Amino acid sequence: xxxxxxRRIADSTVRRLSLYLRYLEEVxxxxxxxxxxxxxxxxxxxxxxxxxxDLSFFGSxxxxxxxxxxxxxxxxxxxxxxxxxxxxxxxxxxxxxGSALAQYSGFRHRGFRVVxxxxxxxxxxxxxxxxxxxxxxAQLVSDVTSLRADIAVLAVPGAAAQETAEVIxxxxxxxxxxxxxxxxxxxxxxIVRAVNMAAELEVLSYALAHRAER
Amino acid sequence: xxxxxxRRIADSTVRRLSLYLRYLEEVxxxxxxxxxxxxxxxxxxxxxxxxxxDLSFFGSxxxxxxxxxxxxxxxxxxxxxxxxxxxxxxxxxxxxxGSALAQYSGFRHRGFRVVxxxxxxxxxxxxxxxxxxxxxxAQLVSDVTSLRADIAVLAVPGAAAQETAEVIxxxxxxxxxxxxxxxxxxxxxxIVRAVNMAAELEVLSYALAHRAER
Numbered sequence: 001x002x003x004x005x006x007r008r009i010a011d012s013t014v015r016r017l018s019l020y021l022r023y024l025e026e027v028x029x030x031x032x033x034x035x036x037x038x039x040x041x042x043x044x045x046x047x048x049x050x051x052x053x054d055l056s057f058f059g060s061x062x063x064x065x066x067x068x069x070x071x072x073x074x075x076x077x078x079x080x081x082x083x084x085x086x087x088x089x090x091x092x093x094x095x096x097x098g099s100a101l102a103q104y105s106g107f108r109h110r111g112f113r114v115v116x117x118x119x120x121x122x123x124x125x126x127x128x129x130x131x132x133x134x135x136x137x138a139q140l141v142s143d144v145t146s147l148r149a150d151i152a153v154l155a156v157p158g159a160a161a162q163e164t165a166e167v168i169x170x171x172x173x174x175x176x177x178x179x180x181x182x183x184x185x186x187x188x189x190x191i192v193r194a195v196n197m198a199a200e201l202e203v204l205s206y207a208l209a210h211r212a213e214r
Numbered sequence: 215x216x217x218x219x220x221r222r223i224a225d226s227t228v229r230r231l232s233l234y235l236r237y238l239e240e241v242x243x244x245x246x247x248x249x250x251x252x253x254x255x256x257x258x259x260x261x262x263x264x265x266x267x268d269l270s271f272f273g274s275x276x277x278x279x280x281x282x283x284x285x286x287x288x289x290x291x292x293x294x295x296x297x298x299x300x301x302x303x304x305x306x307x308x309x310x311x312g313s314a315l316a317q318y319s320g321f322r323h324r325g326f327r328v329v330x331x332x333x334x335x336x337x338x339x340x341x342x343x344x345x346x347x348x349x350x351x352a353q354l355v356s357d358v359t360s361l362r363a364d365i366a367v368l369a370v371p372g373a374a375a376q377e378t379a380e381v382i383x384x385x386x387x388x389x390x391x392x393x394x395x396x397x398x399x400x401x402x403x404x405i406v407r408a409v410n411m412a413a414e415l416e417v418l419s420y421a422l423a424h425r426a427e428r
Contacts, residue, residue: 008424009420011417014413014416014417014420015410015413015416017416018395018410018412018413018416018417019395019396019397019413022372022395022412023372023396026372026373042399043397045397045399081416081419081420082416082419082420082421082422082424083416083419085423087419087422095314096313096314097314099310099314100310100311100314101411107412107415110412110415111419150422151418151419151422158236158240159240174422174425175418175421175422177411177414177418181233181236182233182236182237182257183233183257183258183259185256189425191418191425193414193415193417193418195409195411195414196229196232196233197315197391197409198232198236198321198324200407201321201324201365201391201407202228202229202231202232202235202295202297203225203228203229203232203407204365204390204405204407205295205296205297205301205325205326205389206228206294206295206296207405208296208301208364208365208388208405209295209299210222211388211403211405
């Protein structure tokens with residue numbers, strides 16, 4: 001069988017795989033044994049041809065006319081998405097966004113474990129926050145050796161984001177989920193994904209404002 | 215001057231315009247009169263040629279060698295992004311994510327005003343939530359005529375998202391910011407933007423898991 005892990009899969013494909021997995025876990029829990037590419041396509045907002053192409057990265061184990069076996073597909077998807085292990089996450093910026101993410105029910109279930117929370121605000125440092133005592137950002141570099149964090153969730157204001165991201169990188173963390181509304185400039189071996197709620201909202205207001213012209 | 219509003223601008227361009235605007239508002243507030251395409255490029259994680267191309271949608275009002283005048287650029291960007299007016303927003307799903315967004319400092323400042331909050335959980339209906347009394351989702355359709363909402367923030371679990379989105383559309387709302395981890399299937403005249411934190415996190419875990427292979 002072809003090993004998907006030897007090929008680099010596009011982000012857009014990974015996002016669809018993530019959607020498929022979320023749905024499969026749901027229907028698998030209800031005892032569904034197989035699923036068709038048509039059903040997955042509807043869920044992912046795509047075509048069944050695209051689903052078959054996406055899943056062909058895993059080798060051809062779906063049987064024609066019978067659909068894909070749900071339990072096998074779930075474990076393959078978990079493996080390819082890097083969910084077969086636990087990821088240690090630090091949250092930098094003890095605000096609402098970090099809290100929303102930390103308490104998101106799928107977060108822990110998928111193997112993302114919050115190991116520490118940081119802030120630079122003296123009024124927040126030392127306070128309890130979702131079961132963690134908020135730590136001083138100045139301690140991050142020295143903490144990381146013992147914490148062995150893999151991923152940082154960066155949820156600080158835009159003006160502080162670049163500088164804070166550089167501290168995160170100095171601490172040896174190579175994955176950043178960036179909620180700050182700026183484009184970070186970091187070494188190439190650091191993997192950054194951005195979630196910019198304000199920009200998405202403005203893509204929406206742009207489209208609504210120009211709706212009449214379409 | 216060419217009118218940008220007559221052309222459809224790609225989402226990726228709109229996102230960069232949103233980043234430029236956020237930065238320009240910041241430096242404009244500090245009294246900076248002009249800005250170079252190089253500075254904007256650094257911020258947007260792009261090239262100065264791309265910045266000049268992005269801003270050419272607004273006609274050529276930057277003077278060669280002098281950079282762009284900040285106040286004019288801010289007002290043009292606000293206009294093109296549809297921020298020259300107030301948008302009435304309803305939040306559907308009175309949880310952490312909706313709360314994070316509603317309290318995001320840039321939300322109100324940019325003209326997005328939360329006019330009502332809905333949930334289907336009897337334990338939440340009627341409670342106070344960020345200054346709003348949580349209303350029953352069943353009331354949404356009848357409320358919207360008086361509220362005249364433009365945008366709904368959909369922050370409900372995946373399993374309830376499609377059905378809830380259909381209620382939103384029946385209520386006459388044409389813009390949805392979707393935080394639920396599914397691809398919504400809605401009429402073409404409804405504009406949907408998605409923020410899928412879990413998928414971005416898995417794009418990150420995928421990339422980290424396969425990092426050694428690159």
